[in-house]
Each structure stands twice: as C-alpha cells, then as structure tokens.
Amino acid sequence: MPRPGGNRPASERAKDFKGTIRKLIIYISHERIALIVALICAIVSVLFNVVGPRVLGQATTELFSGLMAKVAGTGSIDFQKIGMILIGLLCLYVASSCFNLLQGWLMTGITQRVCYRMRREIIEKIDRMPLSYFESNAVGDVLSRVTNDVDTLGQSLNQSVTQLITSVTQIIGVAVMMVSVSVTLAGITFLTIPLSLLLVLIVVRSSQRYFRQQQVILGRVDGIIEESFSGQNVIKVFNREQRAVADFDVENDRLYTSGWRAQFLSGIMQPLMNFVANLAYVAVVCVGSFLAVGGAVTIGDIQAFMQYVRNFTQPITQLSQVSNMLQQLSAAAERVFEFLAEDEETADAQTPELPRCRGEVTFDHVKFGYVPNKTIIHDFSCNVEPGQTVAIVGPTGAGKTTLMKLLMRFYDVNAGSIRVDGVDLRDYARGDLRENFAMVLQDTWLFKGSVRENIRYGRADATDEEVEAAARVALADHFIRTLPGGYDFELNEDASNVSQGQRQLLTIARAFIADRPILILDEATSNVDTRTEERIQRAMDALMQGRTSFVIAHRLSTIRNADVILVLRDGDIVEKGTHEELLALDGFYAELYNSQFAEGGEEE
Structure with a gap:
C-alpha cells in the first residue's frame, strides 16, 4: 500500500519553535482581552495560595506559644485569635479557588474558539487549494491536521498558558515569602535551582524531537487507516488483509516508539524533581531545627517554610511539563500553519458581464505540463462550435483528462489560451x-x-x-x-x-x-x-x-x-x-x- 504522509523524515524536529510560537501569539491576539483577564485571575489565585502557608504558620506559632505558656502556668491558648487566623486563611483559599475557577472557564472558552476558528480556516483553505495539492498529498495527513493537530493544539494551549503564568508567579511569590521568613533557609533551597534547571534542560532537549515525530507519524497512521477503510473491497479481493495489517504495523510501531519515548521523557521529570525537592526538604529540616532552637525562627516559620519548599520545587516541575506541552503545541501548530500557508489558486479575475454561455470553446496553441520541463500537451489547437x-x-x-482539467481551470495553461465564447478562461472568476x-x-x-x-x-x-x-x-x-x-x-x-x-x-x-x-x-x-x-x-x-x-x-x-x-x-x-x-x-x-x-x- 502507498505510504501516506509525504516525505518527511521520521525524526524531524519542529523547524522553527520560536517562529511558530510567535505566529500562534499573533493568531490568538483577537482573544487578548479574555486572555489578559484569565492570566490576572491565575496570578491572583496563586498569590492567595502563596500567602496561605505563612498565615497557617502564624496560627501554629500562636498555638505553640499558648501551649508553652499554659504549661509554664503564665497564660493560656487564645483560641479566638487562632480561630480568626484560620477564618482568614479559609477566605484566602476560597478566593483563590474562585479566581482559579474563573480563569479555567475563560481559558476553556478561548481555546475552543481558537480551535473552532482554526478548523474553519482549514476547511475554507481546502476550497481555495489547487487541485495539484490533493493529487500529491495523502488524505489522511490532511485529516490529521484538521483533527489531531488542532485538538493537540487546543489541549496544550489550554494547559500550558495558565500553567506557565501560575508556575512563574508561584516561583517568584514563594521565593519572596521564603526570604521574608529566613534568608539562610531560602539560600539553602535556592542551591537546588541549578540542579533542577539542568535536569529540565536535558529532558526537554531529548523529548523535543519525539513530540514532533509523534504528530508526523500520527498523520501517516491516519492515512493508512483511511486507505484501508475505503479500499476494503480491493484488499479482500486480492487477499491482502495481512499485508494491509503489516503495513499499518510498521507505522504503528513507529508511533508507539515515538509516543513511548516522548511520554517517558516527559514522565521522568516528576520523580527527578521530587528527588531534588526531597534533598532541599531534608536540608531545611536539619538547618531549621538548629535555627528554631537558637530562636532565630519560630515553629510556625519552620512549618511554613517546609510547605514553601514543596511549593517551590512543584512549579519547577510544572515548568518542565509546560516545556513538553509547548513542544507538542509548537509541533501541532507548525503543521497547521504549514497547511494554512500552502500556495492557493491564483487570484480570480473579475468576470466581465456576459450573457448565458453559448458553449463555443477554442483551444489556441495550448501547452501544459504538471511540472516544469515535463510537457504533456505540446501544441493543442481546436475550435468547438x-x-x-x-x-x-x-x-x-x-x-485527454488533462485537457478537461485545463478547461475547468483546475490548472492554468503554460502557454497559449483556452477561450469560452471568445473570453480567455483566465479572465473569468473560477466560480x-x-x-x-x-x-x-x-x-x-x-x-x-x-x-x-x-x-x-x-x-x-x-x-x-x-x-x-x-x-x-x-x-x-x-x-x-x-x-x-x-x-x-x-x-x-x-x-x-x-x-x-x-x-x-x-x-x-x-x-x-x-x-x-x-x-x-x-x-x-x-x-x-x-x-x-x-x-x-x-x-x-x-x-x-x-x-x-x-x-x-x-x-x-x-x-x-x-x-x-x-x-x-x-x-x-x-x-x-x-x-x-x-x-x-x-x-x-x-x-x-x-x-x-x-x-x-x-x-x-
């Protein structure tokens, strides 16, 4: 069976990551107001979450101080104050959840509208494409761009944009809060950043090409499925069922391999980041205990700081996942934009005002070839009444059929002319x-x-x-x-x-x-x-x-x-x-x- 999907090398990377992302930003710019509001909601939601551990630490410190005073007989636990602190904490988390819900609702609407518009433009583009494109490209690959690539783009866009903003906001917010609690403990935590960034860089560079490869091979698999479905009669007549399955297995194995590698490299980021986080967590507990004994920090600060350590490494992990999503996003968007940028039929002329066509057709020294230097029709002349x-x-x-394609203006002649009722076809609008x-x-x-x-x-x-x-x-x-x-x-x-x-x-x-x-x-x-x-x-x-x-x-x-x-x-x-x-x-x-x-x- 023929191989759908064109002549792309299987290991091809995204050709222009920055350029594709720039095109995508321009493409979704008409959604900028909703996008800005969604990002503001995401930032506010994160900031409320970042403040939470510090407030909870205050409640812990108040509880510990009251307990120590009660043991010493010099005071008691102020449950009213602790209750007010916890009510404030609850309000923070409820507000954070509300803003997070709002940004999720906005981003879902944005991505779905972008996907709707993109699918519509692809379908409209198909109507403007020259016949030569459909004669030289697999149907399954085009279908994959309309379905798989647009779906991948929508899902990645929805997750990656807000995740990127919230992760960066959380890193900055948590870093500020950690420094405000203890510069020493913050410095220990920050020492893990180079190791985290190094791991992220290694994994991203390794996984980048597999995400692009996955989208390309998926188009080929779709093409084979489409061919097998539409050609079942022929396949059965020639007893080619096993051959059809074998051909599919070749591409399916390649899809499995590229998908496995992409997902594996994406998946190992979480345990690697957890390992780095645990190193920082142990270091903070050890050093923090000595600082607490010396009175440099409170028990509540230690508790808050341990939460901040988790909250600091988590967005770094999320950023690594965002980088993988951005690779998927760019690979899918690149294929969609490639299709939207394909050459269209030459611009239509403005049809002169003419009565209903009488049906006179004149071929005047027509010369044509589908590709340069390979002429099919050399010098064709004929007048039809x-x-x-x-x-x-x-x-x-x-x-024979080529002449009819020229007459319908699916292609334009290389030399000479074809006239209908004395008017050159190129002077008609195609419709x-x-x-x-x-x-x-x-x-x-x-x-x-x-x-x-x-x-x-x-x-x-x-x-x-x-x-x-x-x-x-x-x-x-x-x-x-x-x-x-x-x-x-x-x-x-x-x-x-x-x-x-x-x-x-x-x-x-x-x-x-x-x-x-x-x-x-x-x-x-x-x-x-x-x-x-x-x-x-x-x-x-x-x-x-x-x-x-x-x-x-x-x-x-x-x-x-x-x-x-x-x-x-x-x-x-x-x-x-x-x-x-x-x-x-x-x-x-x-x-x-x-x-x-x-x-x-x-x-x-």
Whole structure:
C-alpha cells in the first residue's frame, strides 16, 4: 500500500519553535482581552495560595506559644485569635479557588474558539487549494491536521498558558515569602535551582524531537487507516488483509516508539524533581531545627517554610511539563500553519458581464505540463462550435483528462489560451466559469444523504418536482422508486448500497438538474456492463442534447455519433474527423478501434 504522509523524515524536529510560537501569539491576539483577564485571575489565585502557608504558620506559632505558656502556668491558648487566623486563611483559599475557577472557564472558552476558528480556516483553505495539492498529498495527513493537530493544539494551549503564568508567579511569590521568613533557609533551597534547571534542560532537549515525530507519524497512521477503510473491497479481493495489517504495523510501531519515548521523557521529570525537592526538604529540616532552637525562627516559620519548599520545587516541575506541552503545541501548530500557508489558486479575475454561455470553446496553441520541463500537451489547437459533441480518444497518458482539467481551470495553461465564447478562461472568476459546466465522471461521487439531496446537489434551489423530472429524463426514476423510501432512500458514505450503474444514473440526473451549457463526460460508462452501458448511453444522449459536450471514452463504440472525434497521442492531435472519416483514413484511430474488436466483438 502507498505510504501516506509525504516525505518527511521520521525524526524531524519542529523547524522553527520560536517562529511558530510567535505566529500562534499573533493568531490568538483577537482573544487578548479574555486572555489578559484569565492570566490576572491565575496570578491572583496563586498569590492567595502563596500567602496561605505563612498565615497557617502564624496560627501554629500562636498555638505553640499558648501551649508553652499554659504549661509554664503564665497564660493560656487564645483560641479566638487562632480561630480568626484560620477564618482568614479559609477566605484566602476560597478566593483563590474562585479566581482559579474563573480563569479555567475563560481559558476553556478561548481555546475552543481558537480551535473552532482554526478548523474553519482549514476547511475554507481546502476550497481555495489547487487541485495539484490533493493529487500529491495523502488524505489522511490532511485529516490529521484538521483533527489531531488542532485538538493537540487546543489541549496544550489550554494547559500550558495558565500553567506557565501560575508556575512563574508561584516561583517568584514563594521565593519572596521564603526570604521574608529566613534568608539562610531560602539560600539553602535556592542551591537546588541549578540542579533542577539542568535536569529540565536535558529532558526537554531529548523529548523535543519525539513530540514532533509523534504528530508526523500520527498523520501517516491516519492515512493508512483511511486507505484501508475505503479500499476494503480491493484488499479482500486480492487477499491482502495481512499485508494491509503489516503495513499499518510498521507505522504503528513507529508511533508507539515515538509516543513511548516522548511520554517517558516527559514522565521522568516528576520523580527527578521530587528527588531534588526531597534533598532541599531534608536540608531545611536539619538547618531549621538548629535555627528554631537558637530562636532565630519560630515553629510556625519552620512549618511554613517546609510547605514553601514543596511549593517551590512543584512549579519547577510544572515548568518542565509546560516545556513538553509547548513542544507538542509548537509541533501541532507548525503543521497547521504549514497547511494554512500552502500556495492557493491564483487570484480570480473579475468576470466581465456576459450573457448565458453559448458553449463555443477554442483551444489556441495550448501547452501544459504538471511540472516544469515535463510537457504533456505540446501544441493543442481546436475550435468547438456551440452544441457540438466532441469525442476525445487516445491511449492512456495522451492528455485527454488533462485537457478537461485545463478547461475547468483546475490548472492554468503554460502557454497559449483556452477561450469560452471568445473570453480567455483566465479572465473569468473560477466560480463564474464553472457555473457553465456540468460533469459526469468515471468515479461517481455521491455523499451520505437521501437520493433526492444528491440529485439536488446540482442546483440547490430545485423543487422536488424538478428533481423527479430530472431523474425521469436520466432514466433513473424507475429504479429510485423501487428503493425503500424511494427518493428519500439514504445512501451510505460511499453509496455502495446502490449499484455502479445506478450511481452513474444519479450523477447524470444531477447534471440534468444543473442545466449547464457545457458538459464533460469522462469515461462515464467504463465501469458497467453492456446492458447498463446502453441505458446510461441513452441517458447521456438525452443530456447532451443542445449542449456543447466533451466525451472522453476508451470504449470507442460509445462515440460513433460524435460530431467530431479528436485523436490524441503524446499531447497532440494526430487525427480529426467523424467516426467514418477516421476509419476510412485507416490510421491511428482505425488501429485503436479495430484492436477493441479484433476478437470478433461488436460490429459497426
């Protein structure tokens, strides 16, 4: 099976961490007011929490002093004072929780709005992308950017922004409180900072590339799953189930390895920081006991300081986790921004005011290649009158479908021009140009929904009566009424609950209801049996009446009645004429035609 996901190296790091974070900050700047309020709430919540241990220490000191006075017989425990201190402490913690709840509510709204906007922009971007992008990139990788990468970005953004602010605020606040309690004990605690930072740096540098690798491989895994799901019929026919699983296992193993390494390196930060915290904790207890005996600090100060030691190392651990989340954030955001920055179709022209298209099409010395220095169509010229049926035949790779892509302006010509009613295609807005075309393709595309909705896709404002009239003309009405629910019958995602011929008739009905002056039929009968082909051919003959029609066909028997047949070879017209004229020439067309019936098949 083909490998989805492009040609990225598996170990690729985030290419521009700072640049991606800068882009993300600019992207979410429209949420700055809510973001600032959320950050202020987070800071206030942390500050109230930081003051708490010092207040609790005062209660402990008051209790210890009263107890000592009671033992010495010089006083008693002042429970009223202790109660007032504890009530104040309770108010601090309640206020802290309220501000924390508010910032959580605000940040959740911010991240969800950012994700909503990002998904919307991706979908809108898809509509502006050139066809070449979809022909060269895996569907699963694009889907992964819309789903996995945006979800990862949202989750990481929600957690990392507030965690970063609260951790920094807590470190600064706790450091100030520790110095205010005891400079000596604070100095002992601060000695652990270099060790903590060194451990954080080592782990972050090691884990950074695995988070990027994880997102890239996840896109490949999604691509393989999408291919396996959509290609189950082919996989089963060729007994390739084990091969499909083996191909998936290769990428799944890589995803497991990168995910395991990323999560392991992220996970060991907590025990490492706990080890550093325990070192500081033991040192503070030992030195603090001597200071308390000497009267330099109170018992409540020692208690508060031990809490501050925990509260000091905890945000350092959180910062290490934030750094991992920021790596995930940048990896996901980079992939999303890469997609949003992809080249779009060239800018549209302003379509001149024109009457309804008559259907005259002129190819004037057209030259085109998908990539530079690889020309497919060398010098193609042809004039098609309104209402003519033009058949385009030739071997595979001759440029037949490419011509139709140029006519629909999925690509622009490299040289020469294509004109519709005398107007160069590049002078049309693409949407206005395509309003003149209807297509019936070899690969039918129908969406999950009712038969009626699928036909109405050709013209959104069509009434039920017009839908049914189009189906009758397309010879689809009879089979539709035999379906459970008739026109309200629900097609599944790939429309596999109706036959290939029935799907084709529905697409013809859709083209009928669109009522466009120019029609493109690309191998429309190649996937059906002879009897169904005859029925589809009659429906197409009705559809082509009064329209300029371009018919691409491998079965040459289906284009005998064309007004003109263009025979292409290597991107050039080698013969031109009616069916009888080309057979009389006894040239390339006659060779193609006779080769199809060499076994004694159909007669002329």
